[in-house]
Amino acid sequence: MTAPSQELRSSRTDGHGPAVRLDAVSKVYGRELLALDRVSLSVGRAEFVCLLGASGCGKSTLLNLVAGLDHATAGDIDTQGGRVAMMFQEPALFPWLTVSANIELALRVTSKGRSTTKKERRERAAELLEIVHLSGFGGKRPHELSGGMRQRVALARSLAQEADVLLMDEPFGALDAMTRDLLHDQLERIWRERRLTVLFVTHNVREAVRLGDRVVLLSSRPGTVIHDFPVDLPRPRRTDSAEVAELTTTITDRLRQEVLRHAKPARQPVGAASRGDG
Numbered sequence: 466m467t468a469p470s471q472e473l474r475s476s477r478t479d480g481h482g483p484a485v486r487l488d489a490v491s492k493v494y495g496r497e498l499l500a501l502d503r504v505s506l507s508v509g510r511a512e513f514v515c516l517l518g519a520s521g522c523g524k525s526t527l528l529n530l531v532a533g534l535d536h537a538t539a540g541d542i543d544t545q546g547g548r549v550a551m552m553f554q555e556p557a558l559f560p561w562l563t564v565s566a567n568i569e570l571a572l573r574v575t576s577k578g579r580s581t582t583k584k585e586r587r588e589r590a591a592e593l594l595e596i597v598h599l600s601g602f603g604g605k606r607p608h609e610l611s612g613g614m615r616q617r618v619a620l621a622r623s624l625a626q627e628a629d630v631l632l633m634d635e636p637f638g639a640l641d642a643m644t645r646d647l648l649h650d651q652l653e654r655i656w657r658e659r660r661l662t663v664l665f666v667t668h669n670v671r672e673a674v675r676l677g678d679r680v681v682l683l684s685s686r687p688g689t690v691i692h693d694f695p696v697d698l699p700r701p702r703r704t705d706s707a708e709v710a711e712l713t714t715t716i717t718d719r720l721r722q723e724v725l726r727h728a729k730p731a732r733q734p735v736g737a738a739s740r741g742d743g
């Protein structure tokens with residue numbers, strides 16, 4: 466496995482061990498659907514790792530296992546006791562609650578065991594909305610916001626959980642390119658300021674290169690790590706820069722090879738001789 470980018474390495478491997486570690490993790494659904502096959506992966510503290518792979522290769526499965534939403538069939542997962550929050554493509558806000566109340570609800574769940582007043586939660590929600598540049602929108606209902614704004618509320622709600630590890634499952638997949646670009650900038654700023662560890666699933670190679678310290682490629686099902694690309698490019702990066710485009714091409718080629726390798730047997734006409742080039 467490749468090390469994180471040089472620029473950030475010292476602050477990320479400071480002797481406390483990885484924030485997330487998967488050791489030979491496998492997942493079988495039902496009796497025989499092998500979704501993940503002995504996946505080993507380490508994510509350093511405050512590291513941003515993007516996960517790429519063909520559709521159905523087990524990316525969401527992997528996140529669910531790390532989040533503790535499901536159990537691995539074999540192998541070990543260690544998050545060092547850190548708090549883990551998850552964010553999905555759909556913001557899943559309660560439509561009948563205001564934006565602020567959606568976040569306050571998360572704060573109430575988080576503050577179980579220590580008492581917080583409604584006023585404290587409201588103030589904290591306002592702070593979180595400021596972090597995602599939505600000050601003044603606390604009194605709106607979700608339907609009054611754009612898709613990008615709703616995702617920022619969902620991000621604020623994740624931050625309300627005071628997580629050390631943020632798991633993101635295609636969080637910007639449904640947004641237009643311009644909105645996505647703005648959210649990349651915001652997420653990068655928040656990640657740096659709060660020293661979050663991020664594991665980010667995407668289908669978009671360019672997005673992975675824009676954001677990641679590393680881009681980890683999973684094979685087609687069953688998912689297993691086939692390549693770990695360090696992204697040694699200075700930040701902030703521009704999605705349309707030549708450097709991002711170059712690495713995007715390299716990774717896309719590797720991903721394409723993997724998808725073709727997997728698709729090949731099914732595409733060959735019955736009786737066709739194997740050319741042995743797979």
Ligand SMILES: Nc1ncnc2c1ncn2[C@@H]1O[C@H](COP(=O)(O)OP(=O)(O)OP(=O)(O)O)[C@@H](O)[C@H]1O
Pocket residue numbers: 494495498500518519520521522523524525526527686
């Ligand atoms: N709860 C489940 N029960 C049975 N099979 C499942 C379950 N969840 C996922 N699978 C199967 O496991 C495999 C991996 O699914 P998963 O959703 O993790 O892939 P993915 O890489 O996230 O896909 P995509 O990129 O399309 O979102 C798929 O074949 C899927 O059909």
